[in-house]
Amino acid sequence: MKKLAFILSLLIVSSCAKDNSNFTLKGSIKDLKKGTVYLQRVDDTLLVSIDSLQINGEAQFELHTDLEGPEVLYLKLDKNGQESGVIPFFADQGITEINTTLKNFYVDAKIKGSKQQERLEEYNMMMDKFKDKNLDLIKNNLEARKSQDSLLIDSSYKEYNNLILRKYLYTINFAMNNKDSEIAPYLAVSEISDANVRYLDTINNALTPEIKSSKYGKVLQELIAERKKQ
Structure with missing residues (x-):
């Protein structure tokens, strides 16, 4: 019961974050079966996570945040406890789409989104x-x-x-x-x-x-x- 309550609370927090966001990052990572993707920004010279999603069988993902204005964000992939790479991109309010592969996470990235990008x-x-x-x-x-x-x-x-x-x-x-x-x-x-x-x-x-x-x-x-x- 405690575990179920914890999972439900995470879903509620995630839902609220999505409802309050004005930016969505969606896309896919070909051949990825299991791992965690993170949406990050620079805060005082350090990369900090502002949203994340565990992937288990589905190569597609969707992450959210609230932007005060255009800024460079980062998509990070963590697979089996090991960082597989980081993709920087210029985000603006609305939707940005990133499609890439597990083999060449950074190099194969195709980004479609803001005019700044x-x-x-x-x-x-x-x-x-x-x-x-x-x-x-x-x-x-x-x-x-x-x-x-x-x-x-x-x-x-x-x-x-x-x-x-x-x-x-x-x-x-x-x-x-x-x-x-x-x-x-x-x-x-x-x-x-x-x-x-x-x-x-x-x-x-x-x-x-x-x-x-x-x-x-x-x-x-x-x-x-x-x-x-x-």
């Missing part, structure tokens, strides 16, 4: 190209070191520094071109927080009033204020 995926596509180029530079640097060719070593370092600069400039440009989206301050604080403060200021000054008052808009202003104190 679409812009984040556009940005990530370019970042993948930068990562590929970086891997090529690492390979060239190792070969130069192996042959002890000082000219090639210096050249690879210069190419690496130029790549980092291009990555920063692309991020600044992307943020400026999306000044009416929460993606702009988010990228500023998550990707280039150590950039020269004048660039962060430029992004902040370009933001629309609505975006300035958003979660990441406020974080960006706090970051700039802190950087100027240093």
Whole structure:
């Protein structure tokens, strides 16, 4: 009886959370038979769970929360007590759908949802190209070191520094071109927080009033204020 009462209380709490939510994450994980999925957010630099669901035989899931505004959330899979991966995505009020596989939980993820997510995926596509180029530079640097060719070593370092600069400039440009989206301050604080403060200021000054008052808009202003104190 006690066990039944406990289960019923969990169902009631889950039902209330669903009724009070304005955001739903649903989807499926191909080949998953048993495990637990978690909906998480960053709270004081730590990932904390805000909803969860045990999966037993069903690959589909549905999670809920209440959003004050657009923010990056995370879908985590725990299988047999071991973390199988985390999928970040930009959430907004309404429904986001994530379909993926157990084998390649992060890589195979297909996300359909907010307009902020679409812009984040556009940005990530370019970042993948930068990562590929970086891997090529690492390979060239190792070969130069192996042959002890000082000219090639210096050249690879210069190419690496130029790549980092291009990555920063692309991020600044992307943020400026999306000044009416929460993606702009988010990228500023998550990707280039150590950039020269004048660039962060430029992004902040370009933001629309609505975006300035958003979660990441406020974080960006706090970051700039802190950087100027240093």
